[in-house]
Amino acid sequence: MLRRCTAIIVEDEEGPRQLLKRLLERRHSDVIEVVAEADTGPAALALCEERQPDVLFLDLHLPGFDGFDLLSQLRTETHVVITTGDTQQAVEAYRANAVDYLLKPIDPEQLRDAVARVTSAIASEQVVRLLCRERDVTKVVHTNDVLFIQADGGYTNVQTVNGYYLLNDSLATLAERLPGHFVRVHRNTIVNIRHVTGLGKENECVLLGPKGQEVSISRRHLREFRRKLMFVE
Numbered sequence: 001m002l003r004r005c006t007a008i009i010v011e012d013e014e015g016p017r018q019l020l021k022r023l024l025e026r027r028h029s030d031v032i033e034v035v036a037e038a039d040t041g042p043a044a045l046a047l048c049e050e051r052q053p054d055v056l057f058l059d060l061h062l063p064g065f066d067g068f069d070l071l072s073q074l075r076t077e078t079h080v081v082i083t084t085g086d087t088q089q090a091v092e093a094y095r096a097n098a099v100d101y102l103l104k105p106i107d108p109e110q111l112r113d114a115v116a117r118v119t120s121a122i123a124s125e126q127v128v129r130l131l132c133r134e135r136d137v138t139k140v141v142h143t144n145d146v147l148f149i150q151a152d153g154g155y156t157n158v159q160t161v162n163g164y165y166l167l168n169d170s171l172a173t174l175a176e177r178l179p180g181h182f183v184r185v186h187r188n189t190i191v192n193i194r195h196v197t198g199l200g201k202e203n204e205c206v207l208l209g210p211k212g213q214e215v216s217i218s219r220r221h222l223r224e225f226r227r228k229l230m231f232v233e
Helices: 014-027 041-051 067-073 087-096 108-123 171-177 219-231
Strands: 005-010 032-038 055-059 079-084 100-103 129-134 137-142 146-152 155-160 164-167 182-186 189-192 196-200 205-208 213-216
Touching (some): 005 041, 014 032, 014 108, 032 108, 041 055, 041 067, 079 108, 171 189, 182 219
Parallel strands (some): 005 032
Antiparallel strands (some): 182 189
């Protein structure tokens, strides 16, 4: 199941802003969480850099600077849904590489379609790099270097060819976003097939990396794992 996406609503008028928020909270709270609101360009930019939302519901007319100026200054990857009361501006939404646009007053059915497009786009994305913790430093780890990822109590551990790191994301969230060569071998473990060197102990464990590091595999996952080991690139 897709994790809930975080969203910021940027709209200078109180009425339309609250209407959109209510619709999202009442009809789409299972997939969208509104984490902040802004009514000016500068305030929206500061919030986006602080919260790094998955989705931005953006009105193009804003005090301070407009929606296009806001998008040109963003340093985060955010999916954009343009909201506008001007049908001519709907075309301009594609200048911003928007996922969709909504005409005000917002129609609940159109909002449903926009939410579906956004969540589909996010679900199709794959994690390429992991932001891991190493003491007080954030370590960038490429998924190609990962041997396995394992949940251990409240922690998620990442074992790479070069070392061991901690990760804030849950294993369940990662399982949905990692490339296809990452395969679950246990309820708490995902391995990178590209680093598998063999199976050991009567198929009770997977051997990984040049040192043949052992990771347990459950019988429930063994058959599917063996199939993917042969066919997944």
